[in-house]
Amino acid sequence: MFRRGQEIANPVRFKFNGQTITSEDGDTIAAALLAAGVTHFRTAPEDASNRGPLCMIGNCFECLVDIKGKGSRQACRERVVEGMSVRSHPGLVVPKAQP
């Protein structure tokens, strides 16, 4: 769908569904994933369909992902951080017991 107009200058690495993705420092998670060819960001809880970013400005919530330690977040509003672990959003949050 998308490609980078310019080569990555300051690489940042993070995990998406266990796979390492290299992106540009300062990218939104959505930009980094789209550049890496990811289209399926979340599964809609109501009809189990695949969804991906629509608006890119925080309005539609179609870009929801699960960030380890933070929970459901909008990929178009959060920026990549070296070493972070991101998963596609399952639709229903799977809660974990707090230590």
Place this chain on the structure above:
Amino acid sequence: MTHDVLVIGAGPGGLSVASGLARAGACVQVIDEQPYAGGQIFRASEKSARAGNEIRGWLGEEYSGGLDLIRSAKRQERIDWQFATSVWDIRCEDDHIELGLVHGETASITQARHVVLASGAMERPAPFKGWTLPGVMGIGAAQTLFKDAGLVPENGVVLAGSGPLLYLFANQLLSAGVRPGAILDFAAKWVSAQHLVPLTRVAWHSRTALLKGLKWRSRIARAGIPHLFGVDELEAVGKDEVQGVHYRKGGQSHQFETSLLLVHDGVIPNTHMTVAAGCDHNWLAQQQYWQPGLNDKGQTSQQGLWVVGDCAGIMGAEAAEIQGRIVARNIAGKLGLAIGKAEATQAQKDLAELKKLAALRQFIDLQYPPAKTFATPADDTVICRCEAVTAGEIREIAQLGCQGPNQARAFTRAGMGPCMGRGCGLSVSRLMAEVSGNDIEQVGHYSTRTPLKPVTLSQLASLNDT
């Protein structure tokens, strides 16, 4: 209260109102959820300037010009900048307005006697069959990726819808070396006879803008990109993501293969916050959107709450800047701050300039009306993406005497999902009007409740300790 005025949004409108107020001697705080100033039009302008990269060149002069506005605002010492901070709650009291903020993982509450909303616009949601497939996005969304991350669509991207942004974006893509597969234009190729009168009215003083539009179009033609006018229906097809687009034109169906379908049906004011604040709104029938009712000074029906820029009604970035100056003077007056002579002469010029822009906008609005097909989705089209509610379900409950969009939300869950009705609000009101035969003004709109932006329960609970 530590600030005289809080400004929400650091786009052209917010930057201008904040600069004006700071120059008049007021203490201002500007809050924006983005990490840098510029709003939608000049998004990431500072970032790409620092990198000194090619992207700025591809985006064009207008984009680069935004940097001056940002830099001049940043020189004002009386402005306190709060970036990466979103406003998720607003509550109007008799003598002040309270805002709930989140910055990073921390929530806080702030208040001031005056708040200016400069929170801009959003692309008009355009429901059609298949629009929930990954790979269907807004043109503005793709442009945001371009500005913010230098991402460009791959060759063969299809642009569909109507409005000048279609042409601007196609030009930006050509500059970046991307060849769109097609442009499916809902507008007619030439200005229709009935719009000639408003066109001649704006032709001379808006000649630069009009010429720019023509230049964009001729470049698309010269590049040999298929530009189809008078398209009237769309369908995205694919299994788990977009694989192609079907469209109708002159009663005939055609199709293109593509993995990315970018759609644009104009922009509408982002009224989420003004509705939540309890402001009165008017329905603008020609452009099919709600806008907050403002007095002649720019103040909403709520004491101390002001609106500038596209969230007051779509007028574009230049108008946002002018409105910002005007509202800054009006608030300065309320705060008892003196306004210099130069400012007073500028006030006259501003009003005249705003009039011209309004005339140009009237022409654009006539030439690029909201597409009918998105306003009258078929029964099986999903209109609430979050809760997967179809147009047919809304029609069904409207027939049962459901009074309006708020009861419809309760009955169907449309508008109850994460986007809180930003995506389906207009559709639901329109469908209910269609079935009941009432005007949309009578049917009304969703009410909006907190939170306006995401906040977690522990962030909320932390306010207990403050």
Place this chain on the structure above:
Amino acid sequence: MADYDVAIVGGGLLGSAFGWGLARAGARCVVFDEGDNAIRTARGNFGLVWVQGKGQNMPAYASWSLRASRLWGDFATELCEATGINLQYVKGGYDIAADEQELEQTIAGLKKIQAQMGGAAYDFEVLDHKVLKSEIPLVGNIPGATYTEHDGHCNPLLLLRALHQDMQAKGALYRPNCPVASVNPLSGGSYQLLDRSGNVLATAGKVIVSAGHGSRRLNEPLGIDLPIRADQGQVLVTEKVAPVMKHASSSVRQTDNGSFLLGPSSKDVGHDTRTDLKTLAAIASRCITIFPFLGSLRLQRAWGALRVMTPDGNPVYQQSEAHPGVFSFACHSGVTLAAVHAFEVASWVTDGVIPAEFGVFHPRRFNV
């Protein structure tokens, strides 16, 4: 002859339950309702079918609630069969305590009801932390809960929708956007309902005034006293979560679609439905104590709604002495009582008399 046997003013949970019950019994009836932005508690409540805590100062209300809870299953089934709408009714409810003091209070309250009802009719269990944790593994470090079969929860929005849908299918006329301004007694014993401009909306042999916070204004000219005030409740709802708990607790419940409902608060702020951050923060804090995982969830929405509150918190059912065809009904807990409103109260109106055993619900009790 009057246009209708019964005209009902108010299409909230009370009016709709009466309308459905009457239409089901074959009465010709019409339900008048206001527009989309009216104060409509039916759209803002917590969805509990609840007996605990009811009628601690009036045994008749405790048994009335218990009767409603016993009928609820049949009520939900009948509505579902008629409309295809599943009301998501789940029988059995906890009262999870955030601390020791809360637990003691709950147990004391339950014992009181039990004594009033004569023991076995009302049973409950006390679950300590360990037992509760075995039932709901995600509970935090809290003392425990009570559980009773008599409590439960449902989807109150679908309840309203099903009632609206099926009362119309059964022949009742629903008139939205049609506020009644006054009720005018006619000489032959029937009544006219008028709009603001004095136009006659309908004539009816009997009238039920069940217009929630709008009832007082209609009652006053008829000489009917209805002592109600608004008690504001704020509710939070979270993003959707995989199944954690099936049964509701009085202040935390997971809905069928996965989201958690938290609250409701109680405050006297007049007719103001706005939320405030202090109240929301307090609800969030308490619920995080009960379920720590809630902390990382996104708040989806919060709202305020106005309870119809009588001075003692118990229902008011009355028939006008001067105008015996006019009934005025008001209560909190319209979800819980919907089953008895539909199955029993509707027939009081067709019979034209409130049975003597329900005389305790007359507001004359406030004048002694």
